[in-house]
Amino acid sequence: MTTAPTPVPAPASAAQSGGGAPGSVTPVPTAATDAATEAPRPGRRRGTRGRAWLAALPLLLFFVIGFGLPAIAIAIGAFTTSTDALDGGGTFTTDNITGSLQGAYFTALWGSVKLSLLTAAIATVVGLPLAQAVATSRFGMFREAVMSASGVLANFGGVPLAFMFVATLGNSGEITKRFGLAKHGWSLYTFSGLSVVYLYFLVPLMVITITPALEGLRTQWREAAYNNGATAVQYWRHVALPVLAPSLLGGFVLLFGASFAAYATAEAMVGSSVPLISMQIGDALSGNVLVGQGNLALALGLDMIVVACLVMAVYLPLQRRSAKWLA
Template identity: 60%
Template sequence: MTGSRGRLGALPLLAFFAVVFGVPAIALVAGAFTAQGELSLANMSRSLQGGYLTAMIGSVRLSAVVALLGAVLGTLLAQAVVTSRATWLRESVLTASGVLANFGGVPLAFFWIATLGNSGVISGLVGLPSGALYTFWGLVVVYLYFSIPLMVLVMAPALDGLRPQWREAAASSGATAWHYWRFVALPVLTPAMLGGVVLLFGSAFSAYATANAMVGTVVPLVTLKIASALTGDVLVGYENVALALSLDMVLVAGLVMAVYLPLQKRSSRWLR
């Protein structure tokens, strides 16, 4: 009886998810495989050709670079904060990370353009090349602005979970610091690190407003192509190509999760 009541209590939540996520997903799939009122693979085929394919590769490449760099730098910063004896420093960094992790969009783009753009406050002083900010690597630097703080928030609790007794036991057994991190700490931290990489990848992969305000069409990204397709930049008969591109993004995200979940399951054995 208790189990039945629990399932009945979950019905409103399930209905909410079905409406909010299920209906749009069905509409997305139906539109992606519909061309000129008929079932067709034309939209999906076009989304994997020419400039659309270039944009998809560009988004994956950008997201992968941001995820890897953000994970490494964010983990190092989190380690420095966790091991610091200054409580005020830890609280300040974590508070700032919570704010900066949610700072994006057009305001972030304006901040960087006003600082390091062609006529920026600092760009003229340090002698940056004209237009360096409006390139692939310039976009990487901007995305790291919110990716590193996000990784700090992910890794700080995981690093707090490393027990001092583990290091002491390793040291008493003759293990060096490298052995401790290689065989004890890293296996324990792997699930959190993998989760952080996936989170940073998804955040960079889906970002639109910042890239649109900064680089426009200079750096090909799939989110910018979707926006262009939605505003009518398509050939006759390919009106749903934006939905096909969106479905491609969902498939890429699903592939990333498919790679992450088995690794996470295997690494979580160390936490038992």
């Protein structure tokens, strides 16, 4: 009877070099593999987090001093009588909040909300295709130029912006006179005219906001849709827009907040002809209120803070959901 030969084990050098048969060689652990597989120590993680909080401390202090303390002062003043009141001021009252939601003040608040909703919606619709053209462009210089210009225009406002539109589209502006816009009922100093001015910086802001989300759309999704017979319209309707919906809504909310808080441009251009809550606050701070209602401006400011908090409460979850989809 013939016995089977005993298999000879592979030498150590073959095991280390990977020259043995598959499945018969056990890799020799080394210092490099041990270091790579070593789990991070809990103490090291705590130290990293502590340094991160320490690095963010200046920003947190700035936020508390620049935003927290003024917000607390506004909230306290909104519920107390002013120093020009008959009782000497400082007593608790809800008359300031009640007055800020009645009459001309409520009209101004509603006017700001309407203006913000309209301009944010138009800027979202106009800015999306512009951002898509930038995101899909093959020319790097074109993309850099558009993004740089959008960054400048998104922060261009105040008196210079008002002067530019008055000189071009005002009653005696160059474009108004050249094309006879006044004969067709055009007026810059109305709700519609102010909406056009706001779009000048809201559309670039939308381009900056939505372009990263458009760049996050994967090419494989478009190719898969086209391979299954979908058209471009069907791709955008069933794939791209559902994925971009959180980013679009987040951008809309951001534009709403930017329009709602704008003050200098409207004040320099239309004055009190278009009622806005920001200009009512300016008038109240300058003393244009009845005796005993000096803190009414603080109540109006508290109304704006509440609206801004609601905007942020909607914006932040949408941004987190969009980041999860586009990661």
